[in-house]
Amino acid sequence: MSASTDSSAGHPVLVVGAGPAGLSAALALRAAGLPAVVLERRTEGAVRPGSRAAYLHGASLRELERLSPGLGHEVAGRGLLWATKRSYWAGEEIYARTYPQTARGGLPHFTSLPQVITEDLMVAACRMQGVTFHWDVEVASARSTAEGVLLTDSAGREWRSDYVVAADGSRSVLRAACGSPLEGPRSPNTFVVVDLEDDPEHHPMPIERTFHYRHPDLGGRNVLTLPFAGGWRVDVNLRVDDDPMRFLSPEGLRRWIPRVLPEAYGERVRWVSTYRFAQQVAADFTDAHRRILLTGEASHLFAPFGARGMNSSIPDAVRAVGAVLQALEAGRDRAAAGAAVSRFAQERKEAALYNRACAGSALDHMLARSPSLxxxxxxxxxxxxxxxxxxxWLDSAPYGPKLTARGAARSSY
Ligand SMILES: Cc1cc2nc3c(=O)[nH]c(=O)nc-3n(C[C@H](O)[C@H](O)[C@H](O)COP(=O)(O)OP(=O)(O)OC[C@H]3O[C@@H](n4cnc5c(N)ncnc54)[C@H](O)[C@@H]3O)c2cc1C
Incomplete structure (x- = not known):
């Protein structure tokens, strides 16, 4: 079916964006027996730069498995588990813990792999479940009314639907259409994030997560080193007065990478970026007519410490689809339909505020700006x-508070 034919028909629900949130929403729609149609501005198969979400929690794996049987196991099978974590203070080891390798046959309590691989597996599962993708469709504007939503793409085509699951990321056009600004601060310090290709044959490294407070070979900056399937992530906490280019340029990378990893890794950089991490949550997760449901980074941005971005985007999407199902079932009972969407918006905003607070506490710990801390x-x-x-405490604080049962209930990740 061509996009222009499809766009003239009304859909019960459209998903905008084929990142983790949009793909989860599409799988949830199919799992509920509804048609799933995704509009995505990228060209089919275009690879997004950077490995971004490297750490997936067990709860996310279980959710993916529930949405498309086999998917959680496939993602876990492509990922990496490290059993040892270590922390150093000014070069001295202060903490180490190794967990026993348990082969219980179920899903692991986390896995570590590039986000592009997770997304590829999710797209493949979507195809298997009968999701329709319209690639090269960039939604340019959206207008919601009490009757539904009209989307217009950058080629001028119109797409109508009763509800829209907005999963169009941090610069969301749909969030703008809701008139819902992102609220919250941005970290004052810059972080450099580098992904390096593994070299297990010539330069094997122990598969361990390490955190260095005040790394002596990097001028006392904090450094996190994290293995993922096929590579290593190095995350450096720059000082407020650091020039990021000194760390980002090819010469800069060749200078400092060998101080934290074996020398050859200076030539194995695959992706590098700098961030001043946003800690922002949308004022409202829906529009005035309760027709657009904001999910994932369309609705929240967290510093990645504690891995709450993608891990919370999946339940956002699943809850959005649950609310859309209730709203569709409510049919002409507008009040009941609106109430279902409002409940979603309230619940996920609460979860986002909780996750932001956890990521914020990790960020505060790393920046340690207060003399008492x-x-x-x-x-x-x-x-x-x-x-x-x-x-x-020193080992776990850079990732925010541990997820207690109460926290899990509040955040549902
Ligand atoms: C360095 C770094 C490390 C991270 N590490 C982790 C981690 O370990 N664990 C974790 O849970 N999270 C992590 N995250 C966060 C994670 O990457 C994001 O939370 C996740 O990608 C959000 O998914 P999303 O689907 O909401 O948005 P996105 O992944 O941004 O997807 C949005 C999609 O919408 C499309 N789109 C945008 N605008 C339009 C439009 N107008 N029309 C049509 N399509 C559109 C885009 O092309 C894209 O495909 C990390 C992020 C960074 C930057």
Whole structure:
């Protein structure tokens, strides 16, 4: 079916964006027996730069498995598990823990792989489940009324639907159409994120996650090193007065990478970027008519520490589809339909605020701008090798609070 034919027909629901949120929404629609139509501005098969989400929680794997049986296992099978985590303070090891390798046959409690691979597997699952994709369709504007939504793409074609699941990322056109600004701060410091290709044959490295507080070979900056399937992520916390170009340029990379990884890795950089991480949540997750449902980065941006971006985009999308189903079932009962969408908007905004607070606490810990926190960290580092709890705290704080049962219920990730 061509896009122009399709666009003249009304759809019960359209999904905008084929990132993790949009693909999850499409799978959830098919799992519920509804047609799933996705509009995506990229060309089919175009690879997005950067590995971005490298860490997927077990809850996400279980959700993907539920949406498309086999998908969670496939993603986990392509990912990497590390059993050891280590923290250092000014070059001295202050904490290490190795977990036993348990082969329980179920899904692991996390996996680590490039986001592009996860997305490829999700697209393949979507095709298997009968999702229709319209690539090269960039939604340029949206207008919602009490009757539904009219989308216009950049080629001037119109697309009508009763509801829209908006999954069009951080610069969301749909969020703008809802008149719902992102609210919240941005980190004052810049972070450099580098992905490097693994070289297990010539330069094998222990498969461990390490966090260096005040790395002595990098001028006392904090450095996170994280393995993922096929590579390594290095995340450096720059100082406010650092010039990011010193770290980003090819010469800069060749200078500092060998200080934190074996020298050959200076030539194995595959992707590099700088971020001042946003900590922002949309004012409202829907429009005045309760027809557009904002999900994923269309509705929230978190610093990645604690891996709450993609991991929360999946439940956003699943809940949005649940609300659309209730609204469609409510039919002409406009109040009931609107109430279902309002519940979604409220629940996911609450989850986003919770996740932002967790990511914010990780960010504060890493920046350690308050003298009391800085002193607490120093004191903990001084006793960490004898006081297990101090080491545990320093090791876990860069990722935000542990997900307690209460937190899990509140955030549903
Ligand atoms: C360095 C870094 C590390 C990260 N690490 C993690 C991690 O370990 N774990 C984690 O959970 N998260 C992580 N994240 C966050 C994660 O990458 C995002 O949360 C996730 O990609 C959000 O998915 P999304 O579908 O909402 O948006 P996106 O992935 O941005 O997808 C949006 C899609 O919509 C399309 N689109 C945009 N505008 C339009 C339009 N007008 N019309 C049609 N299509 C459109 C885009 O082309 C794109 O395909 C990280 C992010 C960064 C930057």
């Amino acid at each position: 800085w002193l607490r960290q120093r004191a903990a580092a001084a006793v960490a090798t004898v006081g297990r709890r101090a080491g545990e």
